[in-house]
Amino acid sequence: MTEPSPLSAPHAPSLDLGGRTALVTGAAGGIGRACVLRLAAAGAKVRAVDRDAAGLDALAGAADGLPGSVEPYVLDLTDLDAAELAADGTDVLVNNAGLQLVRPLDEFPPDVFHTVLTVMLEAPFRLIRRALPHMYGQGWGRIVNVSSVHGLRASAFKSAYVAAKHGLEGLSKTAALEGAPHGVTSNCVNPAYVRTPLVEKQLADQAKAHGIPEERVLTEVLLQDTAVKRLIEPEEVAEAVAYLCSPAASFITGTSLVLDGGWTAH
Template sequence: MSRSVVITGSTSGIGLGIARAFAASGDNVIINGFGDRDEIEAIRASLDAQGSGTILYHPADMTKPIDIEHMILTARDRFGGVDVLINNAGIQHVAKIEEFPPEKWDQLIAILLSSAFHTMRHAIPLMKSQGKGRIINIASAHGLVASPFKSAYVAAKHGIMGLTKTAALELARDAITVNAICPGFVLTPLVEKQIPDQAREKGISEAEVKDEVLLRLQATKEFVAVEEVAEAAIYLASDAARSITGTHISIDGGWTAQ
């Protein structure tokens, strides 16, 4: 039986990789994110062709609670509920705290942290009425450890870890699990965009940013593959993971082992 899956920030990067995995499993999926209308439709159509489920696109702005509510209600109306909620939407801004634009701080906190609260607030009653559910928050190694020049991102990802644990305790007797995945650096458009920012901030080359900054703490010295994160999400959404809740899976090439 097809599940109803909502994935925020899923028109590129990790979110798109996760959407591909669930679409291939025959699930009904709502993808979400910004981008060129024609490109998004091409992505939706390609996902739709992967399996037996239906793929919809919802343009909800993750800074707007009313948009988020409409997206969850769309899943209810079109697919009968929400079986799996994956909070993945993200942006980045790199700057020293004293130079960090306040509007950027507010935007990152809204998209990375507050949006997950809003999706969960509306999805949880649907999951309770169904008698089960899965919530998977895509956090980061930065939900466990910090890096300089990323104050808003690190603060939001640490917040996601706390939200994950709190929700897991609240829902432990409702057959709803809540977990986080903490990837290290994945070479997504979001990461690629920060390479020149980091180079400028540190006064080094982009190649040095990759080797000496991004992969410095990943013991494998390799970027994490999107598919690895997607497979972890598939597992956490499965019946086999019914006793896993309130915790995280690190996929970080040994970064947080140090």
């Protein structure tokens, strides 16, 4: 029996981002959408980056009435030059965009491997690179990289995703070391499986890769290694992101905030 999520709406410790500009990638759904709404609730002007124009329009409508605002920014992160330009003037950068393909290594398409690394590792590098001069100039900045338990542990059949997330962990730590003298923190947030379309779309591939019926994937694959037997909700991840932007987290940098339901306790 799974536990209900403890969160039903954005709420958290006090966080005032009034006057700040935040950028969130992969903003149209899932974790990204929750992060956009949470940061807008804290008063930020949020640049919501995604290639899904309709999803961004719906997100902007959902943000009506919040203290901050949402600026839809339609962008495909494989266009690295355009991605870098999007980070101009960013005070808070949330690298969240991701994609997944579940295949054995010997069957993994090289073009997909390249795309995953481009979107999930090279694009964050380009965004960080562009955001840092502004952050350094004002002596304050927050970089939050939405990693995964797969940034700390590997799973079979996810070579590209695991490689990208492990790389993101190293990039985040490097940014933390360089940013510390300038008032800039950089951290990862590492959830286990989140209730998002990205997870739902991989159920069939997981079933095929593991040789089990699709209805058994949740309990026998996704939740097998967690002590808390439920999916984490996007809003819970967004709260972790918000916490890392708060004054209480100003001494936290170069680390990973793990939300894995006990997965890495094994």
